[in-house]
Amino acid sequence: MKSTLKFPEVISLVLLALLGFTSCSENKKEKAIIALNEEVKATKVLKKNELSQNFKDYWYAGKAEITSYKLEQARYGEMREGTAVLVYVTEPFLKDKQVKADGNNPDNIPVLKLNSTKNYLTGIYPYSIMNSSFYPVYDNQHALKITFSSQEWCGQVYTQLNNRAKFEVASHSYFESEADQELQLNKTVLENEIWNKIRINPENLPQGDFKMIPSLEFSRLTHKELKSYDVKASLTPKGDLRTYEVTYPELNRTLKINFSSEFPNTVESWSDSFTSGYGPNAKTLTSTGTKIKTLNTPYWRQNGNKDLYLRDSLGI
Numbered sequence: 001m002k003s004t005l006k007f008p009e010v011i012s013l014v015l016l017a018l019l020g021f022t023s024c025s026e027n028k029k030e031k032a033i034i035a036l037n038e039e040v041k042a043t044k045v046l047k048k049n050e051l052s053q054n055f056k057d058y059w060y061a062g063k064a065e066i067t068s069y070k071l072e073q074a075r076y077g078e079m080r081e082g083t084a085v086l087v088y089v090t091e092p093f094l095k096d097k098q099v100k101a102d103g104n105n106p107d108n109i110p111v112l113k114l115n116s117t118k119n120y121l122t123g124i125y126p127y128s129i130m131n132s133s134f135y136p137v138y139d140n141q142h143a144l145k146i147t148f149s150s151q152e153w154c155g156q157v158y159t160q161l162n163n164r165a166k167f168e169v170a171s172h173s174y175f176e177s178e179a180d181q182e183l184q185l186n187k188t189v190l191e192n193e194i195w196n197k198i199r200i201n202p203e204n205l206p207q208g209d210f211k212m213i214p215s216l217e218f219s220r221l222t223h224k225e226l227k228s229y230d231v232k233a234s235l236t237p238k239g240d241l242r243t244y245e246v247t248y249p250e251l252n253r254t255l256k257i258n259f260s261s262e263f264p265n266t267v268e269s270w271s272d273s274f275t276s277g278y279g280p281n282a283k284t285l286t287s288t289g290t291k292i293k294t295l296n297t298p299y300w301r302q303n304g305n306k307d308l309y310l311r312d313s314l315g316i
Contacts, residue, residue: 046138046140046141047138047140048138048140049138049139049140049201051137051138052263054263054264055137055200055263058263058264059088059090059112059137059264060090061296062298063089063296063297063298064087064088064089064296064297064298064299064300065086065087065088065089065264065266065294065295065296066085066086066087066294066295066296066297066299066314067085067086067266067267067291067292067293067294067295068083068084068085068291068292068293068294068314068315068316069083069084069085069086069269069289069290069291069292070083070084070289070290070292071083071084071118071119071120071287071288071289072286072287072288072289073118073120073127073287074272074274074276074285074286074287075120075122075127075221075276076122076276076277076278076281077276077277077278077281077282077283077285078276078277078285079285080120080121080122080127081120081121082118082119082120082121082127083118083119083120083316084116084117084118084119084289085116085117085314085316086114086115086116086195086267087114087115087116087117087299088112088113088114088199089112089113090110090111090112090113090137091110091111091113092104092105092108092109092110092111093108093109093110093111093134093144093145094107094108094109095107095108095109095144098134098144098145098162098163100113109136109144110136110137110138111134111135111136111137111144112135112136112137112196112199112200113132113133113134113135114131114132114133114135114195114196114199115130115131115132116130116131116132116195117129117130118130122152124153125152125153125154126152126153127150127151127152128150128151128152129148129149129150129151129217130147130148130149130150131146131147131148131192131215131216131217132145132146132147132148133145133146133190133192133193133195133196134146135193135196135197135200137200139197139200139201139204141163142163142167142187142189142190142193143161143163143190143192143193143196144162144163145160145161145162145163146160146161146190146192146193146216147159147160147161147216148160148215148216148217148220150217150220150221154174155173155174156174157171157172157173157174157175157178157220158171158172158173159171159172159216159219159220159226161185161190161216163187166184166185166186166187167184167185167186167187167190167213168182168184169181169182169183169184169185169226170182171183171220171226173220178223183226185213185226185227185228186228188210188211188212188213188228189206189210189211189212189213190212190213191212191213191214191215191218191246191255192215192216194244194246194257195257195267198244198257198259198265198267199264199265199267202235202242202244202259202265205233205235205244206233207233207234207235208232208233209230209231209232210230210231210233211228211229211230211231212228212229212231212233212246212248213226213227213228213229214226214229214248214251214253218253218272218274222274222275224251229248229250229251230248230249230250231246231247231248231249232246232247232249233245233246233247237261238258240260240261240262241258241259241260241261241268242258242259242260242261243256243257243258244256244257244259245257251274252274252275252284253272253273253274253275254271254272254273254274255270255271255272255273256270256271256272257270258270266291266294267291268290268291269288269289269290269291270288270289271286271287271288272286272287272288273285273286273287274287292314292315292316293313293314293315295310295313295314297310
């Protein structure tokens with residue numbers, strides 16, 4: 001049966017219980033205090049930053065924002081041509097199950113979801129990549145969930161990160177050395193969530209020296225350990241654009257995201273410089289995405305053959 005106790009009452013009961021541990025060992029007391037601290041963190045009420053009217057009018061109009069990009073992707077030490085698409089849309093999110101909610105509920109967390117796709121060829125066979133990030137519109141905590149998948153003729157890989165007491169990661173791969181893995185990471189800035197923060201509140205982008213977990217796509221496709229790395233980040237104006245730049249010294253990598261200075265802060269282009277290829281083919285190359293077209297439309301209702309012309313509108 002669900003408890004009706006309020007959080008302060010729970011705290012009082014736990015503290016009384018701790019004080020009564022006169023016959024318990026110090027080790028048990030320490031474990032109890034640690035457990036209490038985790039409970040406090042888990043139930044902490046997060047401040048909800050107020051949403052502007054512009055934000056509400058744009059993101060709650062019953063449409064998604066779909067933007068296509070010309071893609072130049074570094075893979076196996078060579079540049080590949082392809083297309084990329086960023087799909088932003090708001091939706092209700094279940095805190096515990098960490099999936100999209102089927103109905104309205106006061107416990108739902110409103111998120112700005114980003115589904116990003118990349119499609120390109122490596123010789124005879126194709127790559128199809130998708131990243132999803134679910135980030136609270138109130139910009140008051142880390143992304144609630146991030147997923148990544150890649151399909152190509154050698155096989156497929158999938159990684160999912162859930163934001164709970166820690167970041168819980170489950171990863172699956174067809175490579176023996178990676179195979180099925182589960183791990184926990186301490187919470188810090190996620191590269192995947194940066195793309196959401198830009199659209200919600202670019203003024204709150206982290207800057208300076210700090211720790212960041214690279215995108216799930218980068219970590220998997222370069223076979224780098226998924227962990228936090230030291231980064232240096234900056235936000236600079238460039239005419240009508242602003243550039244958010246992140247450098248990973250240990251990974252010899254620099255990511256730049258160029259977005260419009262004015263709301264709704266659309267992503268206009270990006271560049272990602274890193275070491276591509278292995279052995280003698282390894283070299284520093286720069287992947288880029290350059291905007292083609294943006295549509296604001298309820299794409300989930302446009303699934304008939306009569307709607308195929310919309311892909312021409314996106315230039316894909």
